[in-house]
Amino acid sequence: MSSGNDCQPQTLTKPTFGEREAAELVDRVFGLKVSWIRSLPSYDDQNFHVRVSAEGADEYVLKITNSEDSQEPDLIEAQTQAMMFLSTEGFPSATPYLTKDGNTMSLESGGSGLGSKKYMVRLLTYLPGIPVAKITTNAQILYEIGRLAASLDKVLSEKFQHPSIKSLHRGQFIWNLANVPLLDQYIYALGQNKYCAVVEQVIEQFKGKIIPKLSSFQAC
Template identity: 80%
Template sequence: MSSGTSCQRQMLPKPVLGETEAAELVDRVFGLRVSWIAPLPSYDDQNFHVRVSRDGGADEYVLKITNEDSQEPDLIEAQTRAMMFLSAEGFPSAVPRLTKRGTIMSLESASGCGNKKYMVRLLTYLPGTPVAKIATNAQIFYEVGKLAASLDKALSEKFHHPSAKSLHRGQFIWNLANVPLLDQYLDALGQNKYREVVEQVIEQFKGKVIPKLSSFRACINHGDLNDHNILVASSAGPAQHPEYRVCGILDFSDMSYGYYVFEVAIAIMYMMIESPDPLGVGGHVLAGFESVLPLSGEERAALFLLVSGRFAQSLVMAAHTAQLHPENREYLMVTARTGWKHLMKMLEVGQEAVERTWFETARAYAHPASPAAAEAPPAGQ
């Protein structure tokens, strides 16, 4: 959802292919005849849900026309190879359909876009319901935390491909280490209390997180495990309290080298958006994450500021990108509807109290006899 922008990468406008041209692209590049096509919402790429007929049935795909990263083929290759690797490891990740030339992607000109060239992929369509569309509960937050740790651990320990070096993305605005770079986008907020809050978050981040980065454990981050990029299916449980399993992981365009604690912070922030008790979410996500990969004391101590930093990134960049693409404003501002309220509440309650809630909840999972654990039993235990 949040494929990032940076100064040099705002050159390409968002692709604007029509459905007919997109269908022709699928035929020309992949040799498949489209029987049905519909646009999918996106941040700054262009995506289509595509159905192609075959003997006795139909196959479904997502046609992904990449925007600013089209100029970085190694990066798209790394993202796609990572998806293929994860699928082979048993994660519910899409895989590419090869082009007629036998490649996983193709740089194509799009006449509807002023003859600019965009990288095109056809990915298997993953059925499921986005977390954003369900009534969330502690069990799904735990599952998301567990997924975040398992995913990063698999990528960091076993994913080896020459293109992976492109995941060292330096000034990439969506890497959590780059919260201080938000300074250059603050004008998108105007002059108001929101800008003052973000400035406060950035200053605290500079003073308390940046000096600690070297003490965090490095890894490859998915970087965008948000409520629209995780698909779930109901597996069991009573109708009023269904249990969910993760059945799809979408959008690897924000992958970069970072730190394990970044991924849990990002997951906490986006799960807060979908909860009636946002300040309580972090403990369940943290418990799931730590069932795979316990955090160190220094990593835990940075969690509050990392979550605040991700809120700042999401809110500032949404405002900035909405100025560039006002026609896509409704989609871009999805997080902002509740995000500002949650960030303000976090800062009002304060780091000490919020952390106490998170850590006590997480501790309860390790000691199931406690009342808190009884309210939210970890999935699969």
């Protein structure tokens, strides 16, 4: 995901591959024939759920990283290695299918957008399930999510080592919970949504109650 410093970065950096082009990418880069493919929701990357013509009908997610982050291979490599590490530690984490050259990712051109851009491409194992946004949550489910997140953070902070691990710490990254105030510039995206006032209130409370104490919290 891009840094999010631009109010509408996805319009400039998001890949624009069609399903046929994505299927050809899987064949050319990973040596697998796609028997079924569909687009998945995404923000500024592009994701496809694919099923390949192989014994067991394996399923994967073709992840095409936005052109901005694709210029930071060390960052993507660190992310990928972290996913592989978590999988070995028993967490439900996707892992990469290697390219025909034996790499975890490949820089490729394509898409229907203007100009010639390159995108980092990975093929990740598909994890079946239901997104939390589509289920009715309760206190127990939220507790389990929090416990899993805490366990994941603990294992990563105590055991994970990688030469480019510092690339994961990006100051103005909007997906970092410490940067909630940066979301002010994205309120427009909610339009007339009934939750707009609630979101604005949460951001203001974060500024007043969390920011002054931020230095006392453990960074994730």
